[in-house]
Amino acid sequence: MPVVTVQPEGVRIKVPHGSDLLTVLRNVGVNVESVCGGRGVCKKCIVEVVSGSISEPSSAETGIDFSQGIRLACQTKVLGDTVVKVPQASRQTKGKILEKGVAAGFDFSPAVKLVNVRLEPPSLKDQRSDMERLLESVEVASIDSLLLKRLPSRLRELGWELEAIIRDDEVLDVRPRSNRDLYGVAVDVGTTTVVVYLVSLKNGRIVSVKSDYNGQIVHGDDVISRITYAVKGYDNLKILQNKIVETVNRLVRAALDDAGCASSDVYEAIFSGNTVMLSLLYGAEVSAIASAPYVPPFRSSLCFKAREIGLETNSSAVACTLPVVSGYVGGDVVADIMVSGMHRRDENSMLIDLGTNGEVVLKSRGLMLAASTAAGPAIEGAGLSNGMRGMEGAIESVSIDVETYDVYFKTIGGKDPRGICGSGVVDSIAWMLISGILDQRGRIVDLGIPRIVKTNDAKAFTLAVNSDGRRICVTQSDVRVFQLAKAAVFSACLLLLKKAGLAPRDLSKIYIAGAFGNYVDPRSAMVVGMIPEFPLEKIVQIGNGSGHGAVMSLLSKKARGEAELIARKIKVVDLNTVREFQSEFIDSTLFPHRRREMFPKVIDAIGRRMPLLG
Amino acid sequence: MPVVTVQPEGVRIKVPHGSDLLTVLRNVGVNVESVCGGRGVCKKCIVEVVSGSISEPSSAETGIDFSQGIRLACQTKVLGDTVVKVPQASRQTKGKILEKGVAAGFDFSPAVKLVNVRLEPPSLKDQRSDMERLLESVEVASIDSLLLKRLPSRLRELGWELEAIIRDDEVLDVRPRSNRDLYGVAVDVGTTTVVVYLVSLKNGRIVSVKSDYNGQIVHGDDVISRITYAVKGYDNLKILQNKIVETVNRLVRAALDDAGCASSDVYEAIFSGNTVMLSLLYGAEVSAIASAPYVPPFRSSLCFKAREIGLETNSSAVACTLPVVSGYVGGDVVADIMVSGMHRRDENSMLIDLGTNGEVVLKSRGLMLAASTAAGPAIEGAGLSNGMRGMEGAIESVSIDVETYDVYFKTIGGKDPRGICGSGVVDSIAWMLISGILDQRGRIVDLGIPRIVKTNDAKAFTLAVNSDGRRICVTQSDVRVFQLAKAAVFSACLLLLKKAGLAPRDLSKIYIAGAFGNYVDPRSAMVVGMIPEFPLEKIVQIGNGSGHGAVMSLLSKKARGEAELIARKIKVVDLNTVREFQSEFIDSTLFPHRRREMFPKVIDAIGRRMPLLG
Ligand code: FES
């Protein structure tokens, strides 16, 4: 039987003659992407055959440049010993970046730690107070006030032998000696989506992740509408604060249930998010952020008692916000940068955070420029006819057979489709362009096929009909909303590059972040003209950088220090004050762009009705 | 007309021939004590005639040693130019010690101060957050969280010109520029009595003083019964905390009304008191204080937000406790020492704090020993048949005509008598001893005079009948209660002296402190055997050292540091572990003491039916 060697892993496996590479790779645990189920349609299963004996290209592979060994895994049969390289872009790598990020740049040094203590019981010779006795023993300066109040009975119940939970220079808790773990929560407070990571502070493991819509959504889709609501009534600030705290508490409870942990074992919460979200979480006025010069109430990391905002953690737990840069460049961006590590590398690079607020950071030599842009919630799947958050039943990737217009899709959890999430929207629109269903101006073309239906005089393209008989569509107005979103992101990228005197080719890397940034197919993002055309292998998807940065901060004091430095270093560019922004924005609403010369490969691919392959 | 020169003031006044010195002195503003109204009975009006021409001694002055020029001012008529010296002990000097204390040892350096600020308004060029902008301008590290939350609108309402109220390294408030004062409150939390001082932090002036019973009294008279109540039920600790906070709030409100100030202008509260009171105020468990080794929950000064315990001050105000020494030697004793200055003087001295808890401190060379003793509330006028707090209508000083048994007394405010306060009780019992109404064992002798009445088979001595016809008496059982109280104080004094190998004659000074320590007549205190027999001119009454020490801490950061040092330096002697305590205590219940040789002058005076004169 032929032997297949998988790179870069170096795994070797004997396989039956004629096996297809997609199946072979999955059998050795290399999860290659596939939407069309091996039909050769989706082009997500690209691999590089380094050497060996394989089948001739199939008709589905027409148009692929084979000079570099590029093949579709699903179409390639093994005929003899073969060496195959699986590029990062073809792998399902969700959440992998995080551990790498922590391992690469940071030591494991959580602010919260556990110390075993045996206290000398008091005597007439040693009448030190309970507080002194404990603090002197652990060499720490202060103690949480709630703990202090009940310290006398706690110490005596414990018989003077205990575990002290210490954060920086404060004792937070005392508890019986045991092997019990202690936890922190890292929270990404997005305008649309909130993600909670429950993390062991003993070993750094993420034991559960939960996410849900931000409960503030009933008061508006974007930060501007939240600010408007907050300033409109006296109690509204408090209402918004309660909503987000409720959301976080619900997710923390779910994560604790999931992992079988108690809320009393959670000693720290780190919050990442944009400036408005962090301000509302803390309960600070946001009015001044709304109008020029867009001044935030605070910028450095704030640490306070979690109980002050009503978090359901240990009663002595500490909550911290990540530092923010300005009114519109928040802690989420600082976290993204930290996770990407771009600030530490001596090369030009760009970071694009895809979310309700799109943020772009450009690093050029010592300079870091950042811009924020109101992309709107479409990018997170919200605000579209059939949009939904990335949860079970959401269509997350899509491909279209350019001959038959058959749609292949994958839903999260493999469930019956209920709607389309962000990455599914980008895929859908990219494939509608490739298959000619959409034109350059974003109009749905009347191809006279049954999938294109008319509702209220507007056209819609049907991705799927679910088991209830409901059509899941991309409508003409969805496309319009999406055009505005992607134009916002792209024009921000372009204007920052211009400001630094760079072109995309001068960049060594593009990092893509965002709550759904790990799932979006960068090839589709290029096809629609949301991000610059750029070599696929130089695109790094860091996933939910905001959440992962919060996890890093939870696990490493060094990371916290670095976050402060990053926040201070960034120069914010206010796009509204850049003269050419408006015209650039309008040009960017076209697919992929009015200046087609910026997207030669995309134009070529669309012309050949093929997706981008590399 | 003859000229009278008053020393040490040096005041000179021409007076009509034959004027009595008591009237003369009062006319020049030297308020000489008098209870009997110039009848020669009370012997409180002692002066020293240095030179001059005066009348012969009257019959009321029989028994006085004239060799040192000692005369009763009320009995002495001016016949020619005269120089007269008025000793401190004969003056009404209430509250005078305080200003001296502050002036003597401490700089004026309140922790809370006011800074005028003009901020640069934000611009697109300067997008610093509101917090940074303020903190960088005043060079302070942190900001109160409540202030931070509303800082954006506050700064804009103020138009970037403001007064910042700063405490140590935290901005507490911003307000319009004006001449408005800012205030602190110093609170003496006694087991029985609470005193609130409202103090200007701009000029150090005490603008109002208010006092009342501690609202916790319904849950027990002494610290032991408070502890017992606190540990008996789950919510009881909270109930006790609420009671004391309510009392303080009521007094703060009264003081603010009095001075016409707003609670929002109060930025700091300093609390002095015994360890149990300070623990209850903070809401900390007191259970461990009750039994050996009597360990307090905390010892160092604690600072926290006043709002945490519900104080009605500025919402960002800070509250601090004075440091305590041990479970039974509290912040009140530290404050006493600080006010006395005994820790700074290179001499042997003793401090006696008279209150529900009696505390004694002995300084001998580098050593400071302290002992606490449960004197009970009798010493503060509570727990006696006609006892009352030192307020209007309380009999505060007493003398008895040894011939007629007529009683002369003074009430606070000169009002109709309603009861007897602490200093009145000590005076009454001293005079009952001098006039033979009480014997050495504390029995009321049946002299067959109308003032001695029998109620329920027990005798009582009538001090006064008020306008409602109610008799105000010292009963036999009052005397018994008092004997226990004074024995507790005296045996503590004696045992500490013994521990240090000293006798009273080795002391350079005795300081008397306590909520009523400024008003008690030290001569009476010696006659009853509550304090050692000691030269009157070496007794210094520092008044409410606990409250005054809190005022000092409010006004001087140096005083705070010194309080910490004092608290750490003191060695506590547990009297219960001293073998001879029990027998010494019993000996001390006699008047003045079983070992009469310790009180030669008192024995002599009682024998001659005269008060102590010097
Ligand atoms: S799986 Fe190979 S093209 Fe879809």
Ligand code: FES
């Ligand atoms: S006033 Fe002189 S003895 Fe009373």
